[in-house]
Amino acid sequence: MRGFANHPYIPNSDPRIQGEMLHEIGMTSLDDLHRDIPDELKLHREMDLPEAFDSEYALQRHVEGLLKKNRTCKEYLNFLGAGCWQHYVPALCDDINSRGEFLTGYGGEPYNELGRFQSLFEYASMVAELVGMDVVNVPTMDWAQAAATTARMAQRYTGRREVLVPELMDPDKLNIMRNYCADDVHFIKVRCTGQGLLDKADLQSKLSENTAGVYFEMPGYLGQLETEPQAISDLAHAAGALSLVGVDPITLGVLEAPANYGADIVCGDLQPLGIHMNYGGGQSGFMATRDEEKMVMEFPSRLFGIAPTSQKGEYGFGDVAYDRTSFGHLREKAKEYVGTQSALWGITAGVYLATMGPRGMEEVGQAMMQNAQYAAAKIDAIPGLKANALGSVFMKEFLVDFSGTGKTVEAVNRALLDKQIFGGKDISKEFPQLGQCALYCVTEIHTGEDLDRLAAALAEVTR
């Protein structure tokens, strides 16, 4: 007989039970179950896949063997960031997101999955405070998806088709935005100054009655912070466009909330808020706006709202303006599409923010800045190296220019690897005009000793 009898995950894989069940439904064999599939569509052989492990333990041994082929950022010293960042994950975050009820919840109603609705309402409430907005969605895929939806929301809100973006933005993110926005939004690059900031004259010249929004990031892809974000928002607004701001939310304990410098739609990634890097699997996007009907109605995502119930003193929840979404009656005529995205990471980000509190967020922001500035100073002191190559204000990421050493970033990173250090992301191919630059990320997880070790290693390998 084909099939794996008595598999522990399949209670009814017992042949005796199967026989009884088949008998009850008037069938004689498992083949009868697929009578509706014509023979020519059937696979008349066993699939060519490895046989199952014969125990849970054997699976564990095998997989642990594969995991041993990886070197983790706990074994090595890591300075990679560029959209996925190594931060401290409080124990509560993993404890809560591995609770079976959350882990295996899905599409239940606010009555029997109240915890899912409430925890996501709370996450939205806390992220709203971080960015200074009123409305935050149940999370989408990642920052790039959130930025793409931000552009589409701006397009629909203004009825215009152009979104201006910085020339120094993450090319992967822009690729994702372009593919997602298809013919509906045209992205136009705005030149950046030597400091990597938006060139306001160029921005001004590209703003027109076709401009739906100006998208910029705080901090930018290369770590640079715009020093006059309000002026950018003002320019956008003067042209009748929206100010669209991407943020790294872990910086917002010390950085001004974007709503306070004119942002109309804020987006970003929740990964730094209590979610492990997971080889890029921890990304989770959000958008935030004011509670303005016209804007709220442009969200494609689910928005959970609080409401009274038939019982006095009881909190209930539900979907705000459900028919905005493709789950409602309008299907493809609704806003974009919605589906399974990254809700568990939203819950986790809520746990993180509740655990950190206002002081924790301020402290983590400060610690990142101190460590990053310390590292930059140490690196800058090495002959031939230039840290913070853009000369901008930065938070946790900055460029290191190796051009003065005659060495490529690739060669430097290879040499660092021998010293069990992951050097910063090589951006020399993405932005050749910046020379041999690497994007270094330093956070609260680095100790002074770690940073000294990095500096010593860099000095040695660039000598």
Added chain:
Amino acid sequence: MNTMKRIDRSAKVRVGFHEAKWDEPIIYELSKPGERGILAPKAEKQVVQAVGDGVSVLPAALRRREAVNLPEISQNRVLRHYMRLSQETLGADVNIEIGQGTCTMKYSPKINEQLARGLFDLHPLQDPSTVQGIMEIFYQTDKYMQEISGMSRFTFQPGGGSQGLFTMASIVRAYMDSRGETRDEFITTIYSHPSDAAAPALKGYKIIYLQPNPENGLPDFEAFKAACTSRTAGFIQANPEDTGLFNGQIARFVDYAHQMGALCCYDQANGNAVLGVARAKEAGFDMCHFNLHKTFSTPHGCGGPACGATGVREGLEEFLPAPLIDFDGEKYVFNYAFENKEFGVHKVRSYYGVAPVVFKTYCWIRSMGPNGLYQVTKTAVLNNNYLFRKMLEIPGISAYYMDGKNQRVEQCRYTMEKIFQDTGVSTGDVQRRMMDFGMHYWTSHHPYFLPEPITLEPTESPSREDIDEYVNTLRYVFQECYDNPEYVKSAPHRSTTHQVDESVMDDPEKWATTWKVYLRKYK
């Protein structure tokens, strides 16, 4: 003298159930200034001595003026709050998951979850030599998906089923663009997922819906021929659809679409009906996608993180998003060959997709093997047909499209129209009442195409007794519809909350999607 008698546990329905109900405040209401949830890492003395406070470098305009309004709560109280909220969530681990039809709510093995923690501290941009283990897992899982579907190559970038559908629509668009074709229509069916329509629409396509044949519930081939023209770019369909009916004519549809120059996309979000039995390739499809959080158990996470693994046939690989992962004979390497093609999808999600989901898929497939996957499908279909038979024995319950063969594949859409006509109790009322027994119950996507729909899918995970219990509970509730209709209509009574006043949800003056807005609107 012992007066205790054997306790009678013969009741077949859990009439004593009550879901956890903690009357838990909103987290801001727990805040007490001065309390702390954690001591965050601080810069060390030597660092502070060298750079000072760090934040002074910020221009005044960038510096946050006021502390973020976040709750201040000690750690044990934060934990308690979220533990209570988790208990108020009916995950698959704690209930007999039959009610969420189309969602493929199967058991998600704990060993896989534990092992996935081994990925926590991997950065996606690490040198490939330091991530050969996870790259091997991506590579092998791609191979397994190829064998399961007959497709030639998979991407794991899509972060959910809908993004998988969007990726397929993007591939169709890029392919058509590469040939200078300006086709502007996509065909789907009314019983397919809403995203089968919404995703292609985002790529600029007009959606043409096929209506089911009223006799057999399947899309009609003649109607398809009328719809499929030189304007058709793509045809996208789930098979079986939500009805649990398999369209045995599918190869004719695909052939005809190909004759007309269109590409065909197989929505296999739910692949539980056909593992090891039938594949996208034999039906002629150009591409397909699998929801790894459904068929491959990884699990659902309250709605992600997830993966809509998307595969294409030979000849379409160049349209997949970059990078792919190859094996060069010695090591696993990234292949960026298609990243900058003039016509391509280039990228749909950051990095390579949700690695832990791919990882858990790998583990699950390795714990199943070819015979286990086949067993999954056979048992899921057996369970569903057993359920189907039991459901139809309940007075007032029927299924549409009873064509004489009277069987379904892995799920079924039923109707309680007669009970509604008899009692005035609707399928939405029964849905809420089932929660009083700790069970899910799903109606249908919107708009309801059939009156008073019920969509159930047992998967391979429940035992026969579990299925019996689910059916007995439904039978009990349907009897209540006759005996005490008002009680069913006013349900839930033993869930975490009672009926929500939904009128606030569509009123901009009244809705409140965050705590601050709630406080502002309701002083």
